[in-house]
Amino acid sequence: MPPDVDLYNHAYGNYESDAYRQVRIETYGQDFGQTSWVTNEESAEIPQLLGLKGDSYVLEIGCGSGGYALHLAEKIGCRIVGLDVNESGVRNANQLAQARGLASLCRFEQCDASKKLPFADATFDAAFSNDVLCHIPGRLGVLTEIFRVLKPGGRMLFSDALVIGGMISHEEIATRSSIGFYVYSPPGENERLMKQVGFCGIRATDTTEHAARIAKKRHDAREKWKEELVTAEGKANFDGLQKFLSCVHALTSEKRLLRYLYLASKAS
Numbered sequence: 226m227p228p229d230v231d232l233y234n235h236a237y238g239n240y241e242s243d244a245y246r247q248v249r250i251e252t253y254g255q256d257f258g259q260t261s262w263v264t265n266e267e268s269a270e271i272p273q274l275l276g277l278k279g280d281s282y283v284l285e286i287g288c289g290s291g292g293y294a295l296h297l298a299e300k301i302g303c304r305i306v307g308l309d310v311n312e313s314g315v316r317n318a319n320q321l322a323q324a325r326g327l328a329s330l331c332r333f334e335q336c337d338a339s340k341k342l343p344f345a346d347a348t349f350d351a352a353f354s355n356d357v358l359c360h361i362p363g364r365l366g367v368l369t370e371i372f373r374v375l376k377p378g379g380r381m382l383f384s385d386a387l388v389i390g391g392m393i394s395h396e397e398i399a400t401r402s403s404i405g406f407y408v409y410s411p412p413g414e415n416e417r418l419m420k421q422v423g424f425c426g427i428r429a430t431d432t433t434e435h436a437a438r439i440a441k442k443r444h445d446a447r448e449k450w451k452e453e454l455v456t457a458e459g460k461a462n463f464d465g466l467q468k469f470l471s472c473v474h475a476l477t478s479e480k481r482l483l484r485y486l487y488l489a490s491k492a493s
């Protein structure tokens with residue numbers, strides 16, 4: 226089913242536009258081409274949580290335009306493969322890797338992560354996915370695949386902004402889901418599935434406040450750049466995305482929808 230409101234094709238297709246860049250800078254402070262709810266603090270914490278080192282080989286599922294993977298490769302010196310289903314995102318990511326002289330460390334492939342991952346067993350030291358798994362059908366299958374491609378002792382991290390925290394109306398569910406396919410889960414379900422797959426050392430941190438903060442900032446930054454964004458994405462899409470962001474802000478600030486950051490390992 227095509228989404229009612231298009232977030233990703235516009236965000237990645239207009240990646241180089243000044244207005245979209247300014248919206249990213251005003252929302253996140255640092256421009257990694259983000260479309261997620263990851264704050265700067267969380268971006269800084271992820272490499273430590275995953276234990277990344279210069280010789281790590283890392284998988285990112287749902288890399289978008291690849292800015293965060295490139296940042297990690299530049300900062301840490303690790304090798305990263307990024308996968309995303311969006312063609313424009315993957316094209317931007319490979320172009321940025323070339324332009325920044327990081328193509329020997331980073332490569333990006335268009336791939337639907339609901340399918341078997343195109344890697345041998347025990348390939349990666351770490352895997353992560355920022356606000357992506359909620360878009361992919363079959364959570365158990367995705368976690369099984371991540372577990373398979375991790376080396377023993379490897380760590381895995383993902384965030385899920387669609388954990389149910391309270392009462393939500395059908396209208397709110399429709400608005401929250403207007404940008405594409407989504408899976409909502411009850412509290413504890415991700416932990417149960419990770420355990421079932423074989424992960425150990427499971428840790429869940431409530432990061433709902435990150436989604437509330439980013440949704441409000443993104444909404445307000447887009448409002449400031451409205452004229453340019455309406456020209457690029459059309460009035461109906463602009464309004465639809467503003468409604469989506471207001472809905473995320475309301476649901477998360479009232480804790481009716483929660484965002485968790487999960488960390489787990491594959492035993493050595």
Ligand SMILES: C[S@@+](CC[C@H](N)C(=O)[O-])C[C@H]1O[C@@H](n2cnc3c(N)ncnc32)[C@H](O)[C@@H]1O
Pocket residue numbers: 233258259260261262263286287288289290293308309310311314336337338339354355356357360361
């Ligand atoms: C919220 S964005 C997050 C992007 C990036 N991780 C970030 O932090 O900005 C979700 C991403 O998941 C990707 N995605 C959605 N369904 C997917 C699938 N089945 N396989 C791979 N990527 C998918 C989208 O194209 C989009 O880039």
